[in-house]
Amino acid sequence: MTDYGKKQHGSVKKWIAEQEPKDRKFLRELWGEGSQPAFQQQEEIDITDQEIDQALSRVHQAIEPDEAREDNTGNFNVFPLWPKLAAAAILLIILATGYVLYPRTHYAPYGEIATAELPDGSTVQLNSGSEISYNGLFGTTNREISLEGEGYFSVRTADEPFLVEANKTTIEVMGTAFNARSWTDDPSEKTEVAVSEGSVSFFPGSRRELAVRLGEGEKSRWSSEMEHPVPAEEIELEKIAEWRDKKLNFNNQHLEAIFKELERRFDVQIDLEAESMAGETLTAYYSEPKSAESVIEDICRVKGLNYAPTANGFRVYE
Amino acid sequence: MAEDIQNWAAKIAKSDRTAFDSLFRKLYPVLVNFACRYVRQKSIAADIVQESFVKLWEKRDTLNENGSVKAYLYRTVRNRCLNYKRDHAKEIVGLDDGLPQLADNKTESENNTGAELNMKLIKRWIDELPDRQREAFQLSRFEGLDHEEVAGVMEVSPNTVNNHIVAALDKLRARYNNYKKEKKEV
Numbered sequence: 001m002t003d004y005g006k007k008q009h010g011s012v013k014k015w016i017a018e019q020e021p022k023d024r025k026f027l028r029e030l031w032g033e034g035s036q037p038a039f040q041q042q043e044e045i046d047i048t049d050q051e052i053d054q055a056l057s058r059v060h061q062a063i064e065p066d067e068a069r070e071d072n073t074g075n076f077n078v079f080p081l082w083p084k085l086a087a088a089a090i091l092l093i094i095l096a097t098g099y100v101l102y103p104r105t106h107y108a109p110y111g112e113i114a115t116a117e118l119p120d121g122s123t124v125q126l127n128s129g130s131e132i133s134y135n136g137l138f139g140t141t142n143r144e145i146s147l148e149g150e151g152y153f154s155v156r157t158a159d160e161p162f163l164v165e166a167n168k169t170t171i172e173v174m175g176t177a178f179n180a181r182s183w184t185d186d187p188s189e190k191t192e193v194a195v196s197e198g199s200v201s202f203f204p205g206s207r208r209e210l211a212v213r214l215g216e217g218e219k220s221r222w223s224s225e226m227e228h229p230v231p232a233e234e235i236e237l238e239k240i241a242e243w244r245d246k247k248l249n250f251n252n253q254h255l256e257a258i259f260k261e262l263e264r265r266f267d268v269q270i271d272l273e274a275e276s277m278a279g280e281t282l283t284a285y286y287s288e289p290k291s292a293e294s295v296i297e298d299i300c301r302v303k304g305l306n307y308a309p310t311a312n313g314f315r316v317y318e
Numbered sequence: 319m320a321e322d323i324q325n326w327a328a329k330i331a332k333s334d335r336t337a338f339d340s341l342f343r344k345l346y347p348v349l350v351n352f353a354c355r356y357v358r359q360k361s362i363a364a365d366i367v368q369e370s371f372v373k374l375w376e377k378r379d380t381l382n383e384n385g386s387v388k389a390y391l392y393r394t395v396r397n398r399c400l401n402y403k404r405d406h407a408k409e410i411v412g413l414d415d416g417l418p419q420l421a422d423n424k425t426e427s428e429n430n431t432g433a434e435l436n437m438k439l440i441k442r443w444i445d446e447l448p449d450r451q452r453e454a455f456q457l458s459r460f461e462g463l464d465h466e467e468v469a470g471v472m473e474v475s476p477n478t479v480n481n482h483i484v485a486a487l488d489k490l491r492a493r494y495n496n497y498k499k500e501k502k503e504v
Contacts (some may be wrong), residue, residue: 015491023435023494030440030459030490045354047347055368056342062372231340 048252048281050190050223057225105133108149111267113244118145121156127243129264149264150181152241155198167191169222169229172201172211179241186257194219194240202229248286248295255280258299259316266292269313274305277318327387330378338378342371345388349395352461356399366402370394389463389470396453396471435497443493447486454482 108114119139130149157175166182176198329337353363
């Protein structure tokens with residue numbers, strides 16, 4: 001910093017040195033004598049990742065209003081001949097494939113964590129309230145599976161790619177272990193993926209050209225208003241799928257989403273009767289949450305809310 | 319970080335959307351905070367910053383390699399904030415949108431005279447500086463811009479920026495000496 005000439009600079013330094021020790025730090029920062037610019041990152045207003053995503057999507061729309069609409073005018077070949085024959089053939093195909101395509105599902109009830117073994121030898125640990133489903137050909141001609149909720153996947157290596165479809169996104173896997181979190185009742189419709197072994201490719205819908213490649217210790221996320229998933233970010237391995245050890249980790253999450261998580265984890269019903277608070281966010285970590293009540297109590301204290309027990313859970317009010 | 323930003327700027331000039339998105343994610347929060355100091359409303363600050371990024375994209379081919387894209391954004395945001403304030407001079411009455419109330423509450427108890435020297439107190443001294451001095455000082459110390467960049471934002475010469483900052487420091491020094499005297503008397 002060169003606010004003063006050299007001579008004056010010396011006298012400022014001397015003056016600061018004469019002041020009380022506890023004040024010196026502030027004075028050095030003010031006068032640019034500190035090791036780095038003073039007060040940087042002194043942000044008074046918190047901006048969540050979600051707010052940034054939404055703002056960016058608004059900017060995208062302003063930049064290219066035409067590109068926002070997908071071009072859906074591909075050529076579709078209507079079969080004009082022998083409609084009856086065609087209908088019969090289609091019916092036959094439906095009957096024949098109905099059995100194999102009938103979805104198999106695994107579900108973890110509220111309050112529990114479940115492990116599902118898949119026909120190809122892969123396993124999925126399911127967080128409370130989560131569900132996976134796949135068809136009868138899984139493990140033979142395809143390895144496609146759909147996820148609602150949160151699961152930790154350990155995937156067997158095989159030639160057939162392992163595809164997880166979650167809330168309008170796809171995760172393509174070779175042989176690896178990763179966590180996917182994708183609740184359709186999350187207000188932001190967010191899907192998050194974090195990889196603890198190997199690598200995956202993560203993209204919206206079937207738009208592989210927008211894929212983000214995630215390696216060990218990397219994560220990404222996508223929500224409906226975004227064009228492509230955010231570039232890979234680092235995540236500590238032990239932070240991945242902490243729910244498997246019954247930990248709770250809320251990183252700048254909406255209260256609404258936090259209460260949903262508590263509902264699933266502890267199998268209780270939580271009524272948030274403070275609508276103005278639904279958009280509030282909170283960061284909190286519990287290594288051993290004792291009960292839903294202990295967590296709700298903390299949240300209410302921090303956010304200035306009240307709570308009371310109900311027949312099957314709690315109500316939270318202002 | 320500075321290299322990152324200049325790197326992105328070069329790519330943005332070549333219409334690289336990924337670089338644009340990265341720059342946005344990096345600077346959006348700080349710029350909203352910056353704009354809030356002028357317009358005092360988060361939603362308006364957010365709009366202004368978003369418009370400024372749209373403008374940056376539209377003008378990307380004129381981004382020159384040496385000029386700071388950071389200074390460009392701060393300048394655009396600042397000009398738009400000043401325009402907004404001019405056009406809405408009578409409407410701005412106070413805090414809205416849940417602006418820094420939280421921060422205020424936290425330090426309320428330390429806000430009395432005779433309290434320890436702290437950020438809150440220093441920020442109040444800074445708020446009371448003359449406009450131009452305060453702006454130059456905040457851009458330099460809060461936003462971490464160098465004098466060249468501050469000059470680009472405020473559209474004055476680096477020399478003038480330096481004068482503003484030195485004048486601001488002199489005033490702050492006087493405030494501090496005053497504060498120490500008062501404290502002794504308490």
